[in-house]
Amino acid sequence: MTNRLANVSTLTIQRVTATLVILIVGFWFLAGIWFFEFSSLYLVFIIVTILVVRSVPVQPGIWLGRRPVRRGLVGVITLGLVLGSLSPYGPNGVGAVPFLSLILALCFILLGRATKRVASAPDAMVDEREESLRNRPHRIAYTIFAALAGATILVAYVATADSRAWLDNSLKFGSPFITFFLLIFFLPAMVLAWLEPDRPSSELAPRLPATRRARLAMSMVAVALLLPIALTLALPFAPLRTTMKVVAEPEQTSAAMSCKYFEARTRAGFGYGAVIPISAEACWDGHKAFENWGLNQSDCHSFGSEGTADSTITCSRTTDADGTLHFLYRVRLRSAILPFVFKDVAMTLVLARDGRVVAFP
Amino acid sequence: MAARGDGNSPSSANSKLYNRIAVLRAERNLSRQELAEAVGVNFQTIGYIERGEYNPSLDLAFRLAETFGLPIEAIFSRQPFRPLSEEIYRRPRVAGEGPNT
Numbered sequence: 001m002t003n004r005l006a007n008v009s010t011l012t013i014q015r016v017t018a019t020l021v022i023l024i025v026g027f028w029f030l031a032g033i034w035f036f037e038f039s040s041l042y043l044v045f046i047i048v049t050i051l052v053v054r055s056v057p058v059q060p061g062i063w064l065g066r067r068p069v070r071r072g073l074v075g076v077i078t079l080g081l082v083l084g085s086l087s088p089y090g091p092n093g094v095g096a097v098p099f100l101s102l103i104l105a106l107c108f109i110l111l112g113r114a115t116k117r118v119a120s121a122p123d124a125m126v127d128e129r130e131e132s133l134r135n136r137p138h139r140i141a142y143t144i145f146a147a148l149a150g151a152t153i154l155v156a157y158v159a160t161a162d163s164r165a166w167l168d169n170s171l172k173f174g175s176p177f178i179t180f181f182l183l184i185f186f187l188p189a190m191v192l193a194w195l196e197p198d199r200p201s202s203e204l205a206p207r208l209p210a211t212r213r214a215r216l217a218m219s220m221v222a223v224a225l226l227l228p229i230a231l232t233l234a235l236p237f238a239p240l241r242t243t244m245k246v247v248a249e250p251e252q253t254s255a256a257m258s259c260k261y262f263e264a265r266t267r268a269g270f271g272y273g274a275v276i277p278i279s280a281e282a283c284w285d286g287h288k289a290f291e292n293w294g295l296n297q298s299d300c301h302s303f304g305s306e307g308t309a310d311s312t313i314t315c316s317r318t319t320d321a322d323g324t325l326h327f328l329y330r331v332r333l334r335s336a337i338l339p340f341v342f343k344d345v346a347m348t349l350v351l352a353r354d355g356r357v358v359a360f361p
Numbered sequence: 362m363a364a365r366g367d368g369n370s371p372s373s374a375n376s377k378l379y380n381r382i383a384v385l386r387a388e389r390n391l392s393r394q395e396l397a398e399a400v401g402v403n404f405q406t407i408g409y410i411e412r413g414e415y416n417p418s419l420d421l422a423f424r425l426a427e428t429f430g431l432p433i434e435a436i437f438s439r440q441p442f443r444p445l446s447e448e449i450y451r452r453p454r455v456a457g458e459g460p461n462t
Contacts, residue, residue: 126403127401127402127403127406128402128406128417128418128420128421129402129403129405129406129409129415129417130403130406132369199405
């Protein structure tokens with residue numbers, strides 16, 4: 001690409017794109033999606049990585065210069081988007097979507113290299129031929145996007161209550177929304193990669209020198225791709241971090257019985273994991289210990305789950321013959337990216353009939 | 362002067378522009394990259410123009426003409442160019458006459 005001063009326009013593709021991103025992220029924020037700490041940081045890191053990667057000039061090279069390879073890449077991306085749209089998943093669900101996201105991220109990076117990012121290049125970075133090359137895919141992509149959106153609305157409109165269950169689930173969990181969001185940004189590049197003819201071998205650009213920024217961009221891409229996998233693999237080995245407190249409850253204490261408030265939180269995993277809590281009040285009267293509140297089936301749930309799905313293995317409360325109260329909450333945290341990776345966490349409360357805390361948590 | 366982006370990909374044989382850029386480049390010992398830098402375009406664009414797959418805008422055509430120090434009609438034509446040797450000698454080829462006669 002060539003650096004040239006072009007006529008400065010107030011309405012550029014970049015400004016429209018930036019406004020769109022701010023609006024969408026803003027709505028996400030307002031919708032409450034921006035509440036997971038690690039996910040938020042990771043999203044910020046991804047955005048910074050995209051900015052750094054985009055600032056480095058690229059050449060497609062021999063391999064990505066071939067049209068069959070580029071068309072294959074577009075096919076993989078399309079398949080990934082279709083599978084991602086159809087996979088029902090929830091915030092805590094186990095699904096292929098996180099794994100698909102990683103594959104798609106890698107494909108989008110390759111797509112950017114294959115098309116030299118001409119599809120979204122600013123005017124100052126393209127010459128007149130590249131400008132016409134950039135504008136044509138946008139025209140075609142608009143038609144495709146409009147057709148897809150129209151078809152989706154049509155299906156949603158004509159589907160019956162029974163037949164639209166898959167659509168309801170799909171819309172509820174937001175995957176078509178993410179697909180359309182991705183298409184807004186990448187469909188022109190996909191069209192360009194599909195249409196652009198093979199480059200003559202004499203025009204294959206020489207390998208670009210590895211600048212410091214290029215190395216930084218590559219490192220950031222590697223971190224962005226490997227971090228979720230590394231954090232997932234760390235889930236079974238990361239030490240559990242537990243905070244707890246036991247507080248006497250004078251308001252509940254009488255001559256006949258005494259009570260204590262038990263609170264414990266065990267955090268499993270780094271970045272990807274969950275918090276398993278106990279928050280309960282238990283009492284004793286000398287004959288037996290018993291639950292006042294917080295030790296029921298409905299209290300067995302984790303929170304703050306990121307990249308994992310939790311399933312309760314055991315949630316039981318029993319009282320021994322000698323009056324000792326036993327509560328066991330055992331949960332399995334399974335990675336959403338690599339479902340064969342999991343971690344079992346157990347929380348216990350054993351309270352003797354004389355108020356002695358035998359085990360907690 | 363035409364604005365940038367007024368060039369186009371020839372959609373039919375009628376809209377094709379013939380050019381001598383490859384020959385002129387070879388005469389001046391210029392690579393595509395060097396010529397591209399001189400006129401401010403991507404080096405691949407030079408290749409597209411040389412092959413007749415892209416018709417440059419008037420602005421770019423003038424820049425190419427200035428770079429080679431030739432009038433535009435010496436570089437671009439609606440008709441296929443005759444070989445430069447024939448242009449120089451201004452002599453129509455006679456049947457049976459060899460190239461070195």
